[in-house]
Amino acid sequence: MLPPRCARQWPKAVLVLLDIDGTLLRTHGLGLEAMAAAGAEVFGAPFPTEKVDTSGRLDHLIFREVCAVAGFPDDDDHMARFRSTYVREMHARLKAEPQRLVTMPGTLALVDLLHDDPNVEVGVLTGNWEETGVAKMEQAGFDTSRISVRSWGDAGLHRRDLVPHAMKQAQLKRPALKPSQVVVLGDTPKDIDCAHHHGCRCLATATGAFSVEELSEADVVFPDLAESETVFKSILELAGM
Known part of the structure; x- marks a missing residue:
């Protein structure tokens, strides 16, 4: 009698960390x-x-870094004032010029696919402060209640x-x-670096400022995310599914 076939060992979970700017929108x-407007108001x-x-x-x-270049103080008090002013300015601009925010093709469907898979935890990993990151995502049509893991730009000193x-x-x-x-999904070499630094x-x-060739150190590179089903399958394969 032949021995039973070995069952494949499936991971119990996949964590997908999505960048925002240049990736989702x-x-x-x-x-x-x-x-620039916020800084000009704070520093005159x-x-x-x-x-x-x-x-x-x-x-x-x-x-x-802008403060260092311009010779402005960058202490916590000035940063707090800058942050609140920047959030106000960003909200005003999103309201006044909504057409300038563009949702990248395939990304809404991709987030739906990820969210609907019981093995997947969907997160964001972004340089944005939470207030502006959420505002951008919601205006772009994303349901942020589907994001179970949130790593905003103030969660560390560096992207890693x-x-x-x-x-x-x-x-x-x-x-x-x-x-x-x-699996970290992003559009810059810094996304690649922060993933690989931790063995991810x-x-x-x-879809951002870098070409397929410039992003070649990633495990997989797509020209865009328009084919959401293909991207979804690739994410699962990268995680060993």
Whole structure:
């Protein structure tokens, strides 16, 4: 009699961490305009966001780097004033120019697919502060109540810090979750770096400022996320499903 076939060992969970800007949606400069306006109000002088690299950066780091370039104080009090003013400016711009926020093709369907899979925890991993991240997502049509794990830009000093912060949240529900079962989905080399630094997987999309070739160190690269079913299957495969 032949021995029984070995059953495949399925992971108990997959954690998918979604970047926002350049991945789920684009705001076509609204964010930087709001930051520049906020900084100018707080400091009474131009706040030159154009002088720093903002791709994949945390909002608080962008603030500190612009302050360093412009010679402004970057203490906690000034950052708190900047943050509240930036949030106000961002909300005003989203309301005044809603057409500038564009939901990337396939992303709404992809989040639905991920949310509806009982093995998947859906999270965000983003440089955005929570107030602006939620505002962007909701205006883009995403139901943020479906996001069970939230690693916002103030959860760490650097983007690498956001992955363990997200995993700790997910492990409250899925205690056996391992790094190899975590997939970071983003559009910059910093998304790739923060995933691989912790032994996680990365699926990159060339819908932001970087090309497929520039994102080649990701485990998988797509030109866009329009084919949501294909992207969904690729995410599960990366996590060993």
